[in-house]
Amino acid sequence: MDKTTYLHWYRQMVRIRRFEQKCSELYQLGKIGGFLHLYIGQEAVAVGSINARQENDHIITAYRDHGHALTVGADLNQVMAEMMGKATGVNKGKGGSMHLADVKRRYWGGHAVVGAHLSLATGLALAEQYNGTDAAVLCYFGDGATNIGYFHESLNLSGVWQLPVLWICENNQYGMGTSVKRHSSA
Numbered sequence: 001m002d003k004t005t006y007l008h009w010y011r012q013m014v015r016i017r018r019f020e021q022k023c024s025e026l027y028q029l030g031k032i033g034g035f036l037h038l039y040i041g042q043e044a045v046a047v048g049s050i051n052a053r054q055e056n057d058h059i060i061t062a063y064r065d066h067g068h069a070l071t072v073g074a075d076l077n078q079v080m081a082e083m084m085g086k087a088t089g090v091n092k093g094k095g096g097s098m099h100l101a102d103v104k105r106r107y108w109g110g111h112a113v114v115g116a117h118l119s120l121a122t123g124l125a126l127a128e129q130y131n132g133t134d135a136a137v138l139c140y141f142g143d144g145a146t147n148i149g150y151f152h153e154s155l156n157l158s159g160v161w162q163l164p165v166l167w168i169c170e171n172n173q174y175g176m177g178t179s180v181k182r183h184s185s186a
């Protein structure tokens, strides 16, 4: 890797950080409604892995989804408009913070039901395998998601069928304030 590449990644991480610091401010002012889950401290996960993908790979994640949206190349102004529920948002203001998506960039969101998107990732990967393409799915989820049935079913099926999906667990040590040591035996 050369210096230009490192700087590009670093800029992407700082851009996410600044974007979210502004979101935090706007949330406290009541300009952003609903929930707001920040990605501060985890930026390197999205930036490192998404920069390693092929153009036709799919990206799907849980509700802590701003960093992934910006890294896939979603327009920053449209993402901010989405946060504020505006019609000019990347999803016409209907999705908000937890449901960002950018279908032309194969970014499927942004899912608030913990673990549910793992089964969608399995389906996306099955479609690619069925169509004989070389595309893969990058699926991100939190440590908390490992306790739900979707996780076990999705990982098992993708293993049995050898589906092209990369499971990326963003273990930030907590699922809603419960330490991973207390919520998981694995």
Ligand SMILES: Cc1ncc(C[n+]2csc(CCOP(=O)(O)OP(=O)(O)O)c2C)c(N)n1
Pocket (backbone or CB within 6 Å): 064, 112, 113, 114, 115, 141, 142, 143, 144, 145, 146, 172, 174, 175, 176
């Ligand atoms: C099916 C389901 N059960 C419970 C919840 C409530 N809930 C919201 S966030 C969360 C914890 C998730 O933790 P983790 O997957 O580690 O994500 P993190 O917030 O740490 O990124 C839970 C249980 C939910 N959204 N969906």
Ligand SMILES: [Mg+2]
Pocket (backbone or CB within 6 Å): 142, 143, 144, 170, 171, 172, 173, 174, 175, 176
């Ligand atoms: Mg967690």
